[in-house]
Amino acid sequence: MEERLSKVFAALADPTRRDLVARLATADATVGELAAPYDVSVQAISKHLKVLEDAGLVTKAKVAQRRSVHLEAEVLDLMTAWIERYRQRAEQRYQRLDAVLARMNEEQEGKAS
Amino acid sequence: MEERLSKVFAALADPTRRDLVARLATADATVGELAAPYDVSVQAISKHLKVLEDAGLVTKAKVAQRRSVHLEAEVLDLMTAWIERYRQRAEQRYQRLDAVLARMNEEQEGKAS
DNA sequence: TCCCTCTTCAACCTATCGGTTGACAACGGC
DNA sequence: GCCGTTGTCAACCGATAGGTTGAAGAGGGA
Known part of the structure; x- marks a missing residue:
């Protein structure tokens, strides 16, 4: 594999x-x-x-x-599968990061108000 | 590129x-x-x-x-794009081939009946 | 300041890669 | 049955890849 x-x-x-x-x-x-x-x-x-x-x-x-x-052509799927796995994992990281930043922003807003 | x-x-x-x-x-x-x-x-x-x-x-x-x-992670998209282009192209070939075979089958059926 | 940690640069070694040329195996056409 | 076409195998060659060791540069901490 x-x-x-x-x-x-x-x-x-x-x-x-x-x-x-x-x-x-x-x-x-x-x-x-x-x-x-x-x-x-x-x-x-x-x-x-x-x-x-x-x-x-x-x-x-x-x-x-x-x-x-x-x-x-099926073998190409092997590569796509590998690539997509880590691309999506990286993407989720950014989404989590975005969530964290958004939450920090909200808290900041809360403090400010 | x-x-x-x-x-x-x-x-x-x-x-x-x-x-x-x-x-x-x-x-x-x-x-x-x-x-x-x-x-x-x-x-x-x-x-x-x-x-x-x-x-x-x-x-x-x-x-x-x-x-x-x-x-x-964006660079991974470069690869995915390349791979998918040719995978899909190959897939379409098979679909066209399937269509041809289906048509031949129909004609055969037509002859038979 | 001096040193210690983290990282890269440089030189070297071996194996593999991509190309060459030459020979040869396997078929089909005539 | 021979000849020409098609493709692979083998040996060789220069360049590159992946590893090593040794040294050096660049910051931070005591």
Whole structure:
């Protein structure tokens, strides 16, 4: 779980891999098709796809000699869940702080009147 | 923007840094307090905090010789926004696919009847 | 003022990352 | 049955990440 999360975050830390994910969000594609737009070797893209695959973000279907690469969007939920947990926790803190400040304000008002 | 996103993802790829963020979500803390639970040097944690700071996830307030470390939760929204964009895009694909399959099914039904 | 605590800076070391080139395995088309 | 296309594996290379130790800067307390 923790391990998986590390891999997913690490996978998306690279701009090329984020772009691959973005393109795969609209359509499956072969390795060659995915590699075409970039000015790096096909091997480099193959490595990137392996990283995405190890993170569970992508699966490859062996369709003849071409491999169709497919985005597994559920894994993205893992990240969203993690992020949201702490974002909301931080948000609640501010709300509690706001409440405290409001209460202090009221007390101040009470003193003043 | 792209650069910032890379830094945020990379920052959260490390388990220690994710744990720091998790702890900071409930309360601000000094560098020393943050470093205490881990069995690595304070310098190592200081480095981790610098990475989080460069990613914009954290700010340090110079309170005397101690620095109070504070989580900037808004940056998490950057990630959520990126993730959700492609997750939804992928989801829509499946919905369209479902629609196509449903239509094919209907046509099949039509033929059958 | 002197010292003690907290934090960062600097240099170093090892492992991993992202890229390269070269070879090779696996299929389909002809 | 061979050839060309597609993709991966292997070895290598320079740069970066995460850790260490040692030293130094910056305040507060006695």
